[in-house]
Amino acid sequence: MSHDAIILGGGAAGLFCAAQAGQRGKRVLVLEKADTVGKKILISGGGRCNFTNIGAKPENFLSANPHFAKSALRRYTARDFLDLVEAHGIAWHEKTLGQLFCDQSAIQIVQMLLDECDKAHASGGHVEILTGQDVSEVVHEGGRYAVMANGTAHTTDSLVIATGGPSIPKMGATDFAYGLARQFGLKVVEPRPALVPLTLGGEDVLFRELSGVATDVVAKAGKTSFAEAALLTHRGLSGPAILQVSSYWTHGDPIHLDFCPGQREGWLLEHKRATPETQLVAILRAYMPERLAKILAERLGLSGVLHSISDKALRRAEQQLARWEFRPNGTEGFAKAEVTAGGISTADLSSQTMEAKAMPGLFAIGEAVDVTGWLGGYNFQWAWSSGWAAGQAI
Ligand code: FDA
Numbered sequence: 001m002s003h004d005a006i007i008l009g010g011g012a013a014g015l016f017c018a019a020q021a022g023q024r025g026k027r028v029l030v031l032e033k034a035d036t037v038g039k040k041i042l043i044s045g046g047g048r049c050n051f052t053n054i055g056a057k058p059e060n061f062l063s064a065n066p067h068f069a070k071s072a073l074r075r076y077t078a079r080d081f082l083d084l085v086e087a088h089g090i091a092w093h094e095k096t097l098g099q100l101f102c103d104q105s106a107i108q109i110v111q112m113l114l115d116e117c118d119k120a121h122a123s124g125g126h127v128e129i130l131t132g133q134d135v136s137e138v139v140h141e142g143g144r145y146a147v148m149a150n151g152t153a154h155t156t157d158s159l160v161i162a163t164g165g166p167s168i169p170k171m172g173a174t175d176f177a178y179g180l181a182r183q184f185g186l187k188v189v190e191p192r193p194a195l196v197p198l199t200l201g202g203e204d205v206l207f208r209e210l211s212g213v214a215t216d217v218v219a220k221a222g223k224t225s226f227a228e229a230a231l232l233t234h235r236g237l238s239g240p241a242i243l244q245v246s247s248y249w250t251h252g253d254p255i256h257l258d259f260c261p262g263q264r265e266g267w268l269l270e271h272k273r274a275t276p277e278t279q280l281v282a283i284l285r286a287y288m289p290e291r292l293a294k295i296l297a298e299r300l301g302l303s304g305v306l307h308s309i310s311d312k313a314l315r316r317a318e319q320q321l322a323r324w325e326f327r328p329n330g331t332e333g334f335a336k337a338e339v340t341a342g343g344i345s346t347a348d349l350s351s352q353t354m355e356a357k358a359m360p361g362l363f364a365i366g367e368a369v370d371v372t373g374w375l376g377g378y379n380f381q382w383a384w385s386s387g388w389a390a391g392q393a394i
Contacts, residue, residue, distance in 0.1 A: 003029045005158040005394040006147050008180070010037035010129055012383035013366025014162030015113040020391025022120025022127040029156070030117075031133040031149050033163075034172050038110035040164070043171075044380070049106035051085065052078040052384070053377035055098035061382065062247055062372045064189050068346035069371045069382065072354070076388035078381050088112045099376045138180060145361060158394035160354075160363040162387070165191060165340025167367075173334075177344060177368035184359045187345040189370040193337030194247040197238035198255070198328035207232050210295060214239055215288040218258040220323075221245040226374075227261055232292070236328060243375050246331060247341055256323045259296060260287045263322070268306075268314040276307035280317070296321065339379050341372040353393035354386055363390040 005021050007014045010032030018028045030037070041049055053060070056078045058070045082100065085092055090112060091103035102108050117127035130149070137148040138159070145159040166175045178188045200207060211234040218227045219241035231239030237255075245255055260267075271283050280302050284293035300317045302309055309317075334340070344364045348356055354369070356362040365386040373379040 001029070001152075001154050003027050003154060003156045005029070005160060006031060006145065006154055006156040007160040007162050008135060008147070008176075009033075009162035009164060009366075009368075010131065011162060011164050011366065012038065012041055012113075012380055013164075013368075013387040014160065015110075015117065015387075016384050017160055017162060017365055017387035017391040017394075018127045018129070019113060019116035019119070020388055021394050022117055022125040023123055024392070025123045025125040026120075026394060027125060028120070028127045029154055030127065030129040031135060031147065031154075032129065032131045033133055033135070033174075033176075035132050037129060037131060038113065039171055040168070040173075041110050041113075041380075042106050044106055045101050047106055048101040048104070049109045050095070050099050050101050050377040050380070051092075051109050052081050052100050052381045053098045053374075054078050054082065054094065054100055056373075056378055056381045060374045060378045062194075062341055063346055063370050065346045065370075068349075068351045069385070071351045072385040072389040073381070076385040078377075080388075081381065081384050084116075085109075085112065088115065097376055135176075138183070140184065140359075140362075143361070156361075158361045158363060160365060160390055160394065161344070161368050162365050163368055165343055165367040166334050167193060167337040167340045169334060177364065181344045181364060181368075184356065184362055186348040186356055186359070186362075186364070189342040189345050191340045191342040193331050193334050194341035194372050195243040195338035195375050196246045196331040196333070196336055197233060198236050198242055198246055198249065198326075199330045199332060200236035200326060201329040202327065204236070204326050206299075207295070208234050208236075210291055213289050213292050215259065215292055216261060217241050218261045219245045220256045220258070221248040221253065224248040230257060235332065237326065240375055243338065247372060247374070249328065249331075251330070254325045254327050256325055258322045259292075259324055260284070260321050263318070265318070266315075268318050269311055272306040272309070272311070272314060277305050279303075279305055280309065284321075296324075338375065339367055339372055341370075343368050343370040343372075346370050352389065354390040355393060363394060365390050
């Protein structure tokens with residue numbers, strides 16, 4: 001069968017791209033390996049899908065080329081996607097930090113994407129979606145692409161790689177995109193788990209006994225910091241602040257947590273002057289759960305009431321609390337990573353269309369590409385924006 005476009009992968013980016021191209025009158029075939037489309041959408045945001053971030057800006061994305069995402073994000077914005085959600089009558093709310101969720105269910109987003117695909121008919125286009133497809137071979141001959149799936153050959157002018165990244169392999173995620181990109185001469189930036197819990201060893205394992213304790217921190221990796229909650233786990237550190245910095249963390253480097261965010265220099269000394277008979281732990285309890293306050297005071301080697309602690313020791317404690325160093329010995333890997341950083345090199349793609357510069361008709365979109373968003377709806381926005389950009393060009 002011949003098509004204008006074949007999209008490999010019926011996830012967020014693939015379905016959105018199919019709808020866009022279909023509505024421009026194209027005959028599109030989506031080949032999905034799993035038995036249903038949009039599986040990651042369904043489990044996202046705790047089943048409510050954090051479908052975008054209303055404040056999404058290029059600065060919220062990591063890539064070897066930080067400028068690459070600008071064009072697509074500018075041409076198809078979070079507001080554009082929100083307009084679509086509203087046009088489909090899907091009720092939504094902002095949870096925090098610009099994160100938009102469905103009031104009811106992530107199923108609504110998948111249904112909306114399928115309804116958008118169906119709209120192709122109105123403009124003479126067509127979107128066909130085949131699930132349970134095993135793509136065994138892709139070849140490029142005479143300017144067209146031939147895809148062999150489940151023993152059937154499909155041909156097309158435009159081939160879109162939208163098979164995502166290898167995070168959460170138990171959901172069927174694979175590194176298929178990278179093999180295919182390399183087959184056609186595209187480079188791949190080393191993929192690594194991102195938005196992932198960090199594991200602790202050595203002295204830091206002492207914190208494991210606090211598994212389940214959460215506290216507000218400013219977490220910092222290199223020059224990048226996030227003010228959100230951190231969660232101590234039996235393997236190390238998790239929670240939004242940690243997931244965010246994990247994307248910026250490199251093996252061997254430390255991360256730093258400010259356990260008492262927003263305090264100005266000398267704040268412990270001020271407490272000492274104002275309430276000299278108060279225990280340090282009691283002061284720390286205002287910022288964090290008691291169990292954590294106790295462990296931190298213990299590790300600072302400071303017990304007793306404030307007036308029994310020297311000013312010098314309190315100043316040192318302030319500094320340490322503001323920059324508590326952890327040396328993660330790894331991450332929980334692709335098994336627990338919400339996304340994959342790295343991927344198909346943006347150097348080989350047009351930022352306007354997502355088409356491979358040296359391979360006409362070959363496109364890559366979504367998580368398969370070396371563009372990774374922060375936690376909080378940014379990754380879906382990249383799926384929509386990049387899918388939209390390719391959908392206008394195929
Ligand atoms: P996606 O993974 O969605 O789709 C790829 C599709 O390709 C899949 O359907 C897969 O089965 C298919 N496929 C793979 N190999 C294939 C092959 N060989 N042939 C054919 N098909 C193949 N982001 C966000 O912004 N807000 C959120 O709330 C969340 N929540 C969240 C929770 C969890 C648990 C995870 C794991 C991830 C998130 N994310 C998120 C991230 C978000 O899910 C992710 O960035 C997007 O789904 C990426 O969209 P893609 O379409 O690129 O890949």
